[in-house]
Amino acid sequence: MTGAPRLPAAARAICSGDRRALARAITAIENGDPDAGPILRSLYARTRQVPIVGFAGPLGVGKSSLINLLVSHLRSVARTVAVIAVDPSSPFSGGSVLGDRIRFEARANDAGVFFRSMASRGAAGGVAAATLEASRLLDAAGFDVVLVETVGSGQVDVAIREIASTRVVVLVPHLGDEVQTLKAGLFEIADVFCVNKIDLPGADTARRDLAELVGLAPAAGRWTPRIVGTSTTVPSGIADLWGAIEAHESFLDSSGTRRTGERQRLTAEIVGLVRDRLGRELTRELENDPDLRRLLDRVVAREIDPRTAADRLRNAVRRSR
Numbered sequence: 001m002t003g004a005p006r007l008p009a010a011a012r013a014i015c016s017g018d019r020r021a022l023a024r025a026i027t028a029i030e031n032g033d034p035d036a037g038p039i040l041r042s043l044y045a046r047t048r049q050v051p052i053v054g055f056a057g058p059l060g061v062g063k064s065s066l067i068n069l070l071v072s073h074l075r076s077v078a079r080t081v082a083v084i085a086v087d088p089s090s091p092f093s094g095g096s097v098l099g100d101r102i103r104f105e106a107r108a109n110d111a112g113v114f115f116r117s118m119a120s121r122g123a124a125g126g127v128a129a130a131t132l133e134a135s136r137l138l139d140a141a142g143f144d145v146v147l148v149e150t151v152g153s154g155q156v157d158v159a160i161r162e163i164a165s166t167r168v169v170v171l172v173p174h175l176g177d178e179v180q181t182l183k184a185g186l187f188e189i190a191d192v193f194c195v196n197k198i199d200l201p202g203a204d205t206a207r208r209d210l211a212e213l214v215g216l217a218p219a220a221g222r223w224t225p226r227i228v229g230t231s232t233t234v235p236s237g238i239a240d241l242w243g244a245i246e247a248h249e250s251f252l253d254s255s256g257t258r259r260t261g262e263r264q265r266l267t268a269e270i271v272g273l274v275r276d277r278l279g280r281e282l283t284r285e286l287e288n289d290p291d292l293r294r295l296l297d298r299v300v301a302r303e304i305d306p307r308t309a310a311d312r313l314r315n316a317v318r319r320s321r
């Protein structure tokens with residue numbers, strides 16, 4: 001091995017701040033386009049593990065509004081920031097049903113901010129993989145922080161667990177859904193609870209109830225989720241929200257959990273990549289290899305069962321290596 005590999009032109013462009021190259025590469029990731037491969041491979045060594053902050057929570061609780069204000073806050077302290085909004089492609093699950101959905105503010109003149117939405121296309125696993133790879137590009141491109149908004153569909157929200165270093169669950173006072181949300185598994189993934197819309201009545205009760213829930217599961221040596229109250233209309237609590245996120249990021253470093261978490265995530269990612277690739281290869285072979293087609297014929301004819309066929313297939317693969 002000799003030094004760092006030469007960067008492909010697109011990767012060089014991304015590192016030098018070319019936004020269009022960055023946007024094109026993210027589109028390639030989204031579409032499963034093979035062009036993304038060389039860019040991702042060559043830029044991995046340049047990633048610095050910047051904070052990836054995920055925002056999950058029910059429809060309309062104010063995730064986008066909060067992210068807009070956090071972006072302003074981060075710019076005011078001279079940090080650059082990229083935002084990815086994971087949008088469901090189905091019109092039925094979109095937040096726009098409420099008709100008052102906040103869009104990210106365009107900041108055409110600020111090179112320190114980058115916004116991008118990605119279609120979720122239903123498959124939670126696929127979203128996680130594409131979002132993770134897009135976040136890596138944003139990291140390599142030099143952004144200090146990546147913020148990811150997921151839309152309130154349980155599956156996609158849980159995918160945030162796999163990619164975010166800090167997970168913010170956004171709730172609002174007096175939302176019947178809250179209990180459902182907590183049951184749906186969001187409670188376990190929260191590093192920070194953000195009770196937004198504290199300008200509305202009931203915020204204190206909501207915070208107290210949450211504090212009680214959090215207090216039910218204290219764990220020595222583990223992170224205790226922080227609870228922050230915010231309002232984007234007043235606005236208030238935005239610096240506190242960022243403070244809670246930073247506190248969690250510091251905890252990840254001081255406790256060593258960033259390192260162990262990263263190992264687990266990378267293990268899952270690599271195994272997933274191998275599984276996908278082997279699966280595609282095997283499917284192709286089952287269709288084309290005469291011996292394997294005969295094996296499949298026998299399963300179809302009920303002469304052997306699928307598990308036995310799988311054992312034989314695995315043995316055949318082992319022998320061939």
Ligand SMILES: Nc1nc2c(ncn2[C@@H]2O[C@H](COP(=O)(O)OP(=O)(O)OP(=O)(O)O)[C@@H](O)[C@H]2O)c(=O)[nH]1
Binds near residue numbers: 063151
């Ligand atoms: N009263 C009040 N309204 C707010 C606050 N934050 C957001 N809203 C309103 O809530 C609505 C939804 O805000 P969004 O920021 O789009 O919420 P979201 O969680 O991103 O919504 P989806 O992406 O559709 O799930 C908008 O009408 C906002 O103006 C707040 O702090 N107080």
Ligand SMILES: [Mg+2]
Binds near residue numbers: 064065095101102149
């Ligand atoms: Mg939104």
